[in-house]
Amino acid sequence: MREALRGLTTRGRSFLAAAGAAGISAIVLGERDLLRVAVLLAALPLLAAAYVGRSRYKLACTRSLEPGRAPVGSSARVILRLQNMSRLPTGTLLLEDKLPYALGSRPRVVLERLGAHQASSVAYTVRADVRGRYPIGPLVIRLTDPFGLCELTRSFPSVDRLTVIPQVIALPTVRLAGEYAGTGDSRARSVAVHGEDDAATREYRRGDDLRRVHWRSTARTGELMVRREEQPWESRATVVLDTRVYAHRGEGPTASFEWAVSATASIAMHLRHAGYKLRLVTGSGVDIDAAEVAGEGVILDTLADAKLAQNGDISVLVEQVRRRSDGGLVIGIFGSLTVAEAELLAGLRGNGATCIGFAIDSSTWVSMTAGERTEADREHAAAALALVHSGWRSVPVVHGATLPNLWPAAARGSSGFAWRAAMAETVGGVIR
Numbered sequence: 001m002r003e004a005l006r007g008l009t010t011r012g013r014s015f016l017a018a019a020g021a022a023g024i025s026a027i028v029l030g031e032r033d034l035l036r037v038a039v040l041l042a043a044l045p046l047l048a049a050a051y052v053g054r055s056r057y058k059l060a061c062t063r064s065l066e067p068g069r070a071p072v073g074s075s076a077r078v079i080l081r082l083q084n085m086s087r088l089p090t091g092t093l094l095l096e097d098k099l100p101y102a103l104g105s106r107p108r109v110v111l112e113r114l115g116a117h118q119a120s121s122v123a124y125t126v127r128a129d130v131r132g133r134y135p136i137g138p139l140v141i142r143l144t145d146p147f148g149l150c151e152l153t154r155s156f157p158s159v160d161r162l163t164v165i166p167q168v169i170a171l172p173t174v175r176l177a178g179e180y181a182g183t184g185d186s187r188a189r190s191v192a193v194h195g196e197d198d199a200a201t202r203e204y205r206r207g208d209d210l211r212r213v214h215w216r217s218t219a220r221t222g223e224l225m226v227r228r229e230e231q232p233w234e235s236r237a238t239v240v241l242d243t244r245v246y247a248h249r250g251e252g253p254t255a256s257f258e259w260a261v262s263a264t265a266s267i268a269m270h271l272r273h274a275g276y277k278l279r280l281v282t283g284s285g286v287d288i289d290a291a292e293v294a295g296e297g298v299i300l301d302t303l304a305d306a307k308l309a310q311n312g313d314i315s316v317l318v319e320q321v322r323r324r325s326d327g328g329l330v331i332g333i334f335g336s337l338t339v340a341e342a343e344l345l346a347g348l349r350g351n352g353a354t355c356i357g358f359a360i361d362s363s364t365w366v367s368m369t370a371g372e373r374t375e376a377d378r379e380h381a382a383a384a385l386a387l388v389h390s391g392w393r394s395v396p397v398v399h400g401a402t403l404p405n406l407w408p409a410a411a412r413g414s415s416g417f418a419w420r421a422a423m424a425e426t427v428g429g430v431i432r
Helices: 002-006 010-029 032-055 187-194 215-221 256-273 295-304 314-322 339-349 370-389 403-410 415-424
Strands: 059-066 069-071 075-084 093-097 108-111 119-127 132-136 139-144 151-156 160-165 201-203 225-227 236-241 277-282 287-289 329-334 354-360 393-397
Touching: 010 032, 032 151, 059 139, 059 160, 069 295, 075 093, 108 119, 160 295, 215 225, 236 256, 236 314, 256 277, 256 295, 256 329, 256 354, 256 403, 277 295, 277 314, 287 295, 314 339, 329 339, 339 354, 339 370, 354 370, 354 403, 370 393, 393 403
Parallel strands: 069 160, 236 277, 236 329, 329 354, 354 393
Antiparallel strands: 059 075, 075 119, 093 108, 093 139, 132 160, 139 151, 201 225, 277 287
16 A cells, blocks of 8 residues: 555645645634545545555566567567456556667557456567567556556566577579488488398397388398388588687678678578588587477577677687588588688598588678778688688678579589689679
8 A cells, every 4th residue: 555655646646735735724714514525635546546556466467479589670579468357447557568779669558447357458569680589578567547646557577588580591492512411221222232132131129010021031041030111311411600700890780790690590491491400500619400390490599699709710610510520511601711711621521521611701891992902802812712722612702792692602513613603793892
């Protein structure tokens, strides 16, 4: 009740002041009727405070996000559902949801009175242009009585999180070198090794289907033998994101690092949908497998949180990838490289891996003088060529490049050809 009295509005306090003045006047003048007016004026704000204070604890709120994972630049809908749990109707409700600055100003929504046990929903839209996880809430509700004499504020502690993921761009279907690298025992391999009449077999185990019994092997060994279950040949791919802070330039959503994160997400989703067993490695220490059903969400959530690393190093990144390297396809999205760093990447060529590198020239994300531009272009060309000599298929990237236009350069063919073809697409620093 004390808190409700502290919530009296200017109107409510005016009523109490008027009641006090009327009461003093009634005592001085000896007017009983005036005393009755004073009692009525005092009772109204007190009853309003009691009413609001009681209803304060009879509200339930839930919040839902549609969708809970939104791409950069898209909108998400926040739905608030409020239910009056008491038998008394509420007054007009003013709803205010707390939002981080990146999602815009705090929305204020007016909700008309709720009847006994009645529920109502309101919604608003948020939009984020920067990746990340953003808390939404807590919700603050201002409760008022029908006469506007008392106003209380209630804060619901629940907080939901909106995940803003990098933009995923559809890529054209191309045939990549190393797309059939991986592990597994396919029927084609078994036949190639043993022949059709000498299929890979094992001893019979209780519960095996008798239709799989291989009678020729059974007769030869004297024990019941069955054909092995065929294991499909798995295509493996490792996507590597360079997070060295000095390798990227630009600020905000248009920075070269944001291009790299979006490219990583697009390539990872493209390969995953193509049936690859995918692994994601970043220079910040992230190393995840995305073979599970929920792997797509794990990748996007991880990239939503991707940050530049102050102490990043190419040698550490190479060692991290090689720690669990099992061949297959390696696709790296690198910031600006030096010749020495490009040569270090030759360490990922082991174990039959096919390496494709998108070499970002981050200097094109900032303005330079003509002399500085010439020197930066020379250094980038030398690093891209060193990457080719290290056995990588190098795809140069400059500001204004679009990944769908660059993706075909990662297709089958010689590394030098891919590098020259991508460079031929560059006119005035912009990919056509």
